[in-house]
Structures are given as C-alpha cells and as structure tokens.
Amino acid sequence: MVNENVGSVRVRVPASTANLGPGFDTLGMSLSLYLWLEMRQAEQTVVHFAGEGFQGIPADKENLIYKVAQLVFDAAGVQVPELEIGMRSDIPLTRGLGSSASAIIAGMVAANALIGYPLSNDRLFDLATGLERHPDNVGASLFGGIIAAAWDGEHADYVRIEPPRNLKVLALIPEFELATTAARAVLPQQLSLQDAVYNISRSSLLTAALSSGRLDLLASAMRDRLHQPYRAALVPGMEKVLTEASQRGALGAALSGAGPTLLALVDRDGGRDEELEAFMQSVMRENGIEARTVWLEPDLEGAVCETGIHPDLFLELIKGELSS
C-alpha cells in the first residue's frame, strides 16, 4: 500500500566515481553532478525524461528505474502500483560517472519513500549492490562522500569517509562511450602476488590518506596495477594523463570507474588549474579524441529525498527548472 499521506516523492542523487585508482570495486566518491527523480502513483506507468542522452532508454515498465522500484515494493511486501516517473539527469551515460548507479539509487529511494520508508538505507545498499555486483558507485550515490566497502555477494559492509575539505575534482569526459561490461571483460582473472600486494597497500594507504587529509600522499597512493593497465588500450591517452597529471598540478589521477572519463584530484588552493586542464585536453587532442572538462566537488549528502504534494512537480522537473 502506498502511503496515502505522500502525494509524490522527489529525489536528488549524485554521480559517482569508482575505484579512485587502486580501490577496485571497493572505493567510491560521490560527485556534484545530479539526477533528479519524481515518482507518484498513477493510472498507468510512464517515464518522462528531461536532459540529453536518453535515446533508446525505455519509457515504460522496462525502464531501469521502474524495475528497481518494483524490487523495493517486493522487498517491502507491497503490491507495486502503476507509477508516473519524471527524471532529469546531468550525469552522462556510459562514461564512468555512475549513471546506472544513480538511476538505481534514485528509483529505490523514491519507491521506499512512497511506501513510507519500510527499508533501511543499509538494506537498499545491499539490494543496489546486488544489481551492480560492486558497491562503489551505488554506495557513493546513496551515502555521499567517500565510501570504502566490501561486498560478500549478499551484504556490503562499508565506512563513509568525509572528503578532505580542500579537495576538488577535474573530470575529463570523452565523447565516446565505454560500457562497464566491456571494460570488465578485459581484466585478467589472476594477478601476481606482487601486483596484489601493490594494490592492497596503495588502496589501504589511499583510504587512510583521504581519512586524515594527507593529500600529499595521493599521487603515490592512487597508483594501480589491477585494472588500469589492462583498460589503457580502451582509453587512448589515459596512460600519459595518469603518469604526468601530478607534475601538472594534480594531487593524483585515475580512470573514473570503468571509464572512459579520467579524473584528477586537485587541491583547491593548488593554483595550477588552467595548466592541468590544458594538459589533459592536449593529451585527448593528440589522440584525436573529443572530450569536455568539468570541475566538480565531492558531494556530501548522497541521495536526498523530499515528499509532499507537488501537483506541478513533473512540469517543473521536465522543464528543467529544478535548482541543482
């Protein structure tokens, strides 16, 4: 039964960057790019979109957001009603910024609120991780900040870390898409003990450095041997950016999730922003790749949900008049 006191629900969910270099399938950070969703009970299920890049995304019950809402209703033991869903998203799909994770979290949080919050966020996190098969993107989108998580196939234990205050992010977003499935298919099934120790030590150091604000350690702590070397061929120029970014003003650099976006972590007092941005763009040009850069902040709130009676919210949402 939908909670009669709730006319419609609006959720805002941040993008995310996963791995942060060595923390493959375990570290994630939310970013200040957002998906907004509005959901309410209706006569017939329909999904409205605002924003670009949704060609081919279904507008009926095949839509990922409806499917995850159905999962939440089932988990809560409530019959899923017909739903009218409005979505606006500034998160580009298939670029390594967690678009599918943001859609999953938005659909789950909205459905949970529509019913009256029967499931805890930790339960939603387990359900969402079960869909993605890794906790990093969904954890960052749900809880905000930085997430260190370990998933055992059913449950994900996690710690949320407040990002260092003076950290900001430069994202270099190539025009081409790179599906996570394709970027996971090129990974080795086995690693040498030496490479395993290399990544365990740096993922641990990175987590501790981010927790204690030791930004001076990020350049070495963000190095990786587990996935980036094997994915380098899929993102021309990546190797040069990851190797040289810290000599051009970055604290450290990584492939964002499964790519193709490249991410540089920057000290907001660093003072070499233009040089770094020009360097990253020049590497893309050298490789004949169209790419845009965007400066972002770590998002601190994660999924934000408001309920109430918003008769015209869909119009506001679709017209893109929502404030970010």
Ligand SMILES: Nc1ncnc2c1ncn2[C@@H]1O[C@H](COP(=O)(O)OP(=O)(O)OP(=O)(O)O)[C@@H](O)[C@H]1O
């Ligand atoms: N905002 C969205 N609304 C509805 N469905 C979405 C949305 N984002 C992603 N999806 C669905 O999830 C599928 C995978 O999306 P996408 O390719 O963005 O995910 P990914 O490759 O796992 O991650 P990333 O976006 O981090 O690269 C899409 O084909 C689409 O069906």
Ligand SMILES: N[C@@H](CCO)C(=O)O
């Ligand atoms: N840890 C995942 C993140 C995908 O966004 C991967 O790198 O495949």
